[in-house]
Amino acid sequence: MTVDRTIAAIALASVSLLASAFAPAHAEKLVLGNEGSYPPFSMVDPSGRLTGLEPDLAREMCKRMNVDCEIVVMDFKGLIPALLQKKLDAVVSQTKPLPERKEKVLFGRPVLFNPDSYVVPANKNYEFTKAGLKGVRIGLQRGSAQAKYVTEQFGDAVQIVFYDNPDQIRLDLANGRLDMSLGPKISWTNEFLSKPEGKNWKFAGGDLWTGGGEAGSSWIARKDSAELLNRMNATLDTIIKDCTFTTLRKKYMEVALLPEEAACK
Structure with missing residues (x-):
């Protein structure tokens, strides 16, 4: 009986090893x-x-x-x-x-x-200098390259209002709580300028690469x-x-x- 049990145990172990060898690996x-x-x-x-x-x-x-x-x-x-x-x-x-x-x-x-550009009222022609933007309320996404760029370019000459996402910025632009924003042209075209709420807004300031100058x-x-x-x-x-x-x-x-x-x- 002892020999039989030993043989059975060896056989079972062999089957288990064989099954393991052919089992599918866990997907990464x-x-x-x-x-x-x-x-x-x-x-x-x-x-x-x-x-x-x-x-x-x-x-x-x-x-x-x-x-x-x-x-x-x-x-x-x-x-x-x-x-x-x-x-x-x-x-x-x-x-x-x-x-x-x-x-x-x-x-x-x-x-x-996707270069950035300023989004401003269609009837405004801002000069993009500290003097030209003094006191302007600009909505920017918190932690974004655009926020860093505006801070470095204009310091405390502008009033930066921070938001968690662009939808909040577009809402406040449309409701007159902001004077401008800065963001990627494709996104702003699709989600604001091409829509009814953006009909009185335009791009200004040219194409900008706010990622440390890298495109x-x-x-x-x-x-x-x-x-x-x-x-x-x-x-x-x-x-x-x-x-x-x-x-x-x-x-x-x-x-x-x-x-x-x-x-x-």
């Missing part, structure tokens, strides 16, 4: 951060689902990387702190390469080029995640090259966001 999971309030690039629809170009692009990237991804929505100002605290593996909201940000995180390949915005990862960012970059390259990026982008806007899209016409 990534937690990605997105602000979810930056249409048409990201927004939460009435059903509560995160949608927009960047979430769609992130999901396509994850599919091609063969990883499970959870996209967490939070205010833009909280994304980099959450990344550094390892609550996120990467941020998939367009981020401008400010020098102080580059000291903390790694920037991937640009996912879009383009990117997704980011921690400095200990260079391998992950390289995989993300390589996957994004394939999505752009085979024109999937352009297909996704056309769901939300007509204007091209990357020079490589010229090959996808």
